[in-house]
Each structure stands twice: as structure tokens, then as C-alpha cells.
Amino acid sequence: MESKNWYLKPNVVIEPLIGRWYAWSHLISPATAAMNVVGRHLKIMTSYIQAPQVHAAAVMNPQMLGGPFMDYKEPRVESIRKLKEDTLRNQADLVQLAEAITELDKMLKANAKGFSLETLYEKVPEILKGYVELVYDLNNNPSFRVFESLLYKSKFYNKDSQSIALWITNNDERPFCLSTARLDTPDVLHLSIPLDHPGIDALSKMKRTAGSIDEIAAILGVEEKDRSLFNTFFTQEEHPAYKKYDGDNVRMRYFGHACILIETKEVSILVDPLISYYGYESSIEHFSDIDIPDEIDYVLITHNHQDHILFETLLPLRHKIKNIIVPRTTSGALQDPNIKLAFNKIGFKNVIEMDEMEELTFGGCTITGLPFTGExxxxxxxxxxxxxxxxxxxTFLFVADSRVLEAKLYEHIQRVTGDVDVIFLGMECDGAPLTWLYGPLLTEELSRDKDQSRRLAGCNAEKGLHLVDIFHPKEVYVYAMGMEPWLEFISTIRYTEESRPIVQSNLLVAECINRGITAERLFGEKEILYQYEEKLV
Known part of the structure; x- marks a missing residue:
């Protein structure tokens, strides 16, 4: 194995973990992580220990996909019992933080009645003192904001809980990542390294640049007992080289879900990266990371949901990414953690926050941030x-999962931007209820009827057509539907022809075509070349 002619196999997964759970953005920021550890992880583990047969039955029921059920082929009660004990011990600070946040919220509801909040600071739980500001909204509803940047510099942000799991995938089948912890199995190598570890970059580079297995093993701290498994992740077969786009057009490539690559011969822009693997049989044609440029000028992140910020894709691309643009927030609210801080903490140093209607111009391209409503x-x-x-x-308009709640907003925007050539619109118009994603952040139970009314829903046909009427596009593409099989482990979506998102997107596509507009619901992969005309300055 001393040769330096080894490549990382194309279907090796570099899976980021925190406390042995799939690392998504709400597990990075200390306050939201604390609430998820207590309100999601510990609850699911306790339930599994008490009734593993219920979990086994639930994961076999398609109607229960995405529920709080652990998905293991064999009973793993003792392993989960140990993981729960490890969690209570190793993440004790986060458990205490979650308890303090809940206590603080209850204290404010009981004591904040519209008068000055200054006297209530002495009632703030001790471990939260100095980390929160007590506030009212304009209608005297009490709340608090956390000083997130300070929490990152406290004991509540502990990189020791971070790790990666290396394994080879030969299909797209995986358990739902938010409810199934990653346990030890013979084919998975766990490395206790933080997510900002430079070894992740060195390993990822070996997909295109040959290297030494001995050297990368030393960088990653692979123990001798794990070397035989580690060695199986490499091949001496060189992967197909990426051919840089050098044409005179604008090239659009769809990678699945909301991931779009825009390229000119000068610039590359990757939106909401979520990229599948290759190296195994697949019934669906799709682009993979062999189709990603060696350098990505800008990555655009639309919002902070697990299917739009996928660290499993982003960490292996980290060494390629020159800049990441993310939405700006400093709210300090549990439901709104700062994306830039999270990226910075896991090793991305080139993160740019963008406000609504703010512009960034470079290389003949201009990116403008626009308001995102709903979902x-x-x-x-x-x-x-x-x-x-x-x-x-x-011009391209990436609407992601934004739901048109008030069409006049987009009329105001159109007066600034003008019409657009292409609209990319998410139409997952059912959406999960609030508690599916944000439930662990709630400090009191939400009634079922209210929960069901407040959903993670995008546009239906009527709302999507508002955008068509306002921006007069030449082309409309429905995307971000979670339909590709490599999405199921984070979206749990399985549509039929009768599913409302399919019915509604069919209606929108048909109406656009009837108007003479090119329209399609994207699936798998697609490539289009557009005529490029440089702006005159």
C-alpha cells in the first residue's frame, strides 16, 4: 500500500456525525443542538429501548416514513442503551442547556406581563446568565435571544462529539437520518475527528488526485486494527476527469432536488449542493461529483433545512469552494440559527452573508438576494x-421552497429585477407539519390542529402561476421535490400520481406549456445551454 497511485473510490460516503447522529445544521449551533439532543435523540432512543418492536413495525409502513422510529435490520437495544448512556454523559452540558432554555421560557411566560424585564434577569437559570437577552415584541409578548457567537466559545460547543463514518454505498437505500443513529457495523469505519479536520479535505481530494493510503491514514489517525477496512475504500483506477466548460454559452446542469450548477467559461455557481454518488448500478441517469468543477466560485444556500444544507455533500467539496453565500440572520432565535457561524465552525472560512435585495457582481455575473416567504x-x-x-x-430565478403568500411582494421585486428567463420553483405543496422539524425547539405542546395547519409547504399551481404572470419567464422548471431515490434518507418522500404535489406541478407545467412557455418537472439530471451575452458596462 506504499504506492502513491491510490484514489478514493467514487462511492465512498464521508458521513458527518455528531454524537453518532447524522450531522445537520441544527446540530451545530449549541442552543438548537441542545434542544434536539433532548427533544429528538433522547426521546427516540428511550422509545426504542422500551418498544423496539414498535419501531420495527413502523419503518415497514410507508405511511410512517419520516417518523421518530429507528430503522435497523436487527434489534439493537443494547447498542442504543449504551448510546443513550454515552449521550447523557458526553453531552451532559447540552442536556442541562436544553433544560435551562425550557425553564427560561416558562419563567418568562409566568412573569413577563408587559413591565420592564430588567428585574427578571436574576431569575434566568444560572448556566444561561450572560448568554441571553430578554425581550418583548411590540405587542408585549416576551421572548429571549441567545448570543450564539458566545455559546460557540463556551463549553456548550464541544467538537469532541463530532466524527465521520466512512463506508461504501452500493445503492440509494438508507434509513431516515433524523431518527436513526449510526451504530457500529463491520463495514463502517468511525473516525473521531472534528468536522473542521483538514484530513477530510485531503481524503476528498483523492477522488481526483492520486495519493498514498499510508499518508492519508496517518493524517486521519486511522488505527492499525482498522487499516484492512480503510484500505478497501481505495482503488488504483483513475476516475473520469472533469472537463471544464469553455463554451460561449451559459450551461445549466440539474443534479437532483434543488441542486443546480450554472457555468460560463469564467464562472461557476452551485446552488444548494446535494450530490449523489456513482460507481454502482442505478436506474436513473444522474450527474455526480465527477461533474463538479475543480473550483467552485460561489455556492448559494437558500435556507437552513436539512435537504438544502447537506454537510455530507459540502464537506467533501470544501477544498473546491472559493465562496459560500448564505442568508443573513442575527435574530438569536432558536428556530433561526446563524448559518455563517455554523459553516465557519466546521471549517468553511469563506462565507458571505447576503441581505434581501443585496447584490454581488463578479465575472460578468450578478447575484441578488430576494425575499423568501413561507415554508x-x-x-x-x-x-x-x-x-x-x-x-x-x-437571468435565472431560484425560488427554492418559497411559498407565494402575497403576490404583490413579487410585483415589487419585478420592478427592480425586471423579467427573468428561467424560473426554478419548488412545489412540495403538502409539506410536513411544524413539529416534524421544529418540534424539539418547542417548550410546550402544540395542539394537533394547529400543528397540521402550519406546514413546511411550497407553492401549489395557483401560487406558482403568480410568479409566471409577474416575471414572464421563457422557461419554468419545477424542482426541489425530493423525488430522486438518493433523497429519501433525508426527505422520506414517496409520491404517486395522485399525490397533491404531483397533481399541482402537473397543472402548472401544463398551463405553462399551453402559454407557449417551456416547462418541465425535473428529475434525475438535465443539461441546457443558454446563449450568453455579456452585459455592457
Whole structure:
């Protein structure tokens, strides 16, 4: 194995973990992580220990997909019991933080009656003192904001709980990541390294640049007993080389879900990266990381949901990414953690926050942040942005999962941006209820009828057509539907022809075609070349 002609196999998964749970953005920020450890992880583990047969039955029922049920082929009660004990011991600070946040919220509801909050600071739980500000809204409803940047510099942010799991995937089947912890199995190598470890970059580079297995093993701290498994992750077969786009057009490539790559011969822009693997049989044609440039000028993040910020994709791309643009927020609210801080903490140093209607111009392209409404269960979340991208005179509008709640908003925007050539619109118009994603952050139970009314829902046909009427696009593409099989482990979506998102997107596509507009619901992969005309300055 001393040769330096080894490549990382194309279907090796570098899976980021925190406390042996799939690392998503709400597990990075200390306050939201604390609430998820207590309100999601410990609850699910306790339930599994008490009734593993209920979990086994639930994961076999398609109607229960995405529920709080652990998905293991064999009973793992003792392993989960140990993981729960490890969690209570190793993440004790986060457990105490979650308890303090709940106590603080209850204290404010009981004592804050519209008078000055200054006297209530002495009632703030001791471990939260100095980390929160007590506030009212304009209607005298009490709340608090956390000083998130300070929490990151406290004992509540502990990189020791971070790790990666290395394994080879030969299909797209995986348990739902938010409810199934990653336990020890013979084919998975766990490495106790933080997510900002430079070894992740060195390992990822070996997909295109050959290297030494001995050297990368030393960098990652692989123990001798694990070397035989580690060695199986490498091959001496060189992967297909990426051919840089050097044409005179704008090239659009769809990678699945909300992941779009826009390229000119000068610039590359990757939106909401979520990229599948290759190296195994698949019934669906799809682009993979062999189709990603060696350098990515800008990555655009639309919002802070687990299917739009996927660290499993982003960490292996970290060494390629020159800049990441994220929505700006400093709200300090549990439901609205700061995306830039999270990226910085896991090793991304080139993160740019963008405000609504703010512009960034470079290389003949202009990116503009636009308001993003809805799809967040009516919670006050600021970290969400749609993007208008102008490549020369050609314009794209990435709406993501934004729901058109008031069409006049987009009329105001259109007066600034003008019409657009292409709209990318998410139409997952059912959406999960509030508690599916944000439940662990709630300090008191939400009634079922209220929960069911507040959903993570995008546009239906009627709302989507508002955008068509306002921006007069030449092309409309429905995307971000979670339909690709490699999405199921984070989205749990399985549509039929009768599913409302399919029915509604069919209606929108048909109406666009009837108007002479090119329209399609994207699936798998797609490539289009657009005529590029550089703007005159």
C-alpha cells in the first residue's frame, strides 16, 4: 500500500456525525443542538429501548416514513442503551442547556406581563446568565435571544462529539437520518475527528488526485486494527476527469432536488449542493461529483433545512469552494440559527452573508438576494433567501421552497429585477407539519390542529402561476421535490400520481406549456445551454 497511485473510490460516503447522529445544521449551533439532543435523540432512543418492536413495525409502513422510529435490520437495544448512556454523559452540558432554555421560557411566560424585564434577569437559570437577552415584541409578548457567537466559545460547543463514518454505498437505500443513529457495523469505519479536520479535505481530494493510503491514514489517525477496512475504500483506477466548460454559452446542469450548477467559461455557481454518488448500478441517469468543477466560485444556500444544507455533500467539496453565500440572520432565535457561524465552525472560512435585495457582481455575473416567504411554518426565520442570478444578459430565478403568500411582494421585486428567463420553483405543496422539524425547539405542546395547519409547504399551481404572470419567464422548471431515490434518507418522500404535489406541478407545467412557455418537472439530471451575452458596462 506504499504506492502513491491510490484514489478514493467514487462511492465512498464521508458521513458527518455528531454524537453518532447524522450531522445537520441544527446540530451545530449549541442552543438548537441542545434542544434536539433532548427533544429528538433522547426521546427516540428511550422509545426504542422500551418498544423496539414498535419501531420495527413502523419503518415497514410507508405511511410512517419520516417518523421518530429507528430503522435497523436487527434489534439493537443494547447498542442504543449504551448510546443513550454515552449521550447523557458526553453531552451532559447540552442536556442541562436544553433544560435551562425550557425553564427560561416558562419563567418568562409566568412573569413577563408587559413591565420592564430588567428585574427578571436574576431569575434566568444560572448556566444561561450572560448568554441571553430578554425581550418583548411590540405587542408585549416576551421572548429571549441567545448570543450564539458566545455559546460557540463556551463549553456548550464541544467538537469532541463530532466524527465521520466512512463506508461504501452500493445503492440509494438508507434509513431516515433524523431518527436513526449510526451504530457500529463491520463495514463502517468511525473516525473521531472534528468536522473542521483538514484530513477530510485531503481524503476528498483523492477522488481526483492520486495519493498514498499510508499518508492519508496517518493524517486521519486511522488505527492499525482498522487499516484492512480503510484500505478497501481505495482503488488504483483513475476516475473520469472533469472537463471544464469553455463554451460561449451559459450551461445549466440539474443534479437532483434543488441542486443546480450554472457555468460560463469564467464562472461557476452551485446552488444548494446535494450530490449523489456513482460507481454502482442505478436506474436513473444522474450527474455526480465527477461533474463538479475543480473550483467552485460561489455556492448559494437558500435556507437552513436539512435537504438544502447537506454537510455530507459540502464537506467533501470544501477544498473546491472559493465562496459560500448564505442568508443573513442575527435574530438569536432558536428556530433561526446563524448559518455563517455554523459553516465557519466546521471549517468553511469563506462565507458571505447576503441581505434581501443585496447584490454581488463578479465575472460578468450578478447575484441578488430576494425575499423568501413561507415554508417555515409561520415561524420568524430570517435565514432564508431566494436568488436572482444574471449571467451576462441571461437571468435565472431560484425560488427554492418559497411559498407565494402575497403576490404583490413579487410585483415589487419585478420592478427592480425586471423579467427573468428561467424560473426554478419548488412545489412540495403538502409539506410536513411544524413539529416534524421544529418540534424539539418547542417548550410546550402544540395542539394537533394547529400543528397540521402550519406546514413546511411550497407553492401549489395557483401560487406558482403568480410568479409566471409577474416575471414572464421563457422557461419554468419545477424542482426541489425530493423525488430522486438518493433523497429519501433525508426527505422520506414517496409520491404517486395522485399525490397533491404531483397533481399541482402537473397543472402548472401544463398551463405553462399551453402559454407557449417551456416547462418541465425535473428529475434525475438535465443539461441546457443558454446563449450568453455579456452585459455592457
Amino acid at each position: 417555515h411554518c409561520d415561524l420568524n426565520v430570517k435565514a432564508k433567501t431566494c436568488y436572482h442570478v444574471a449571467a451576462g444578459r441571461f
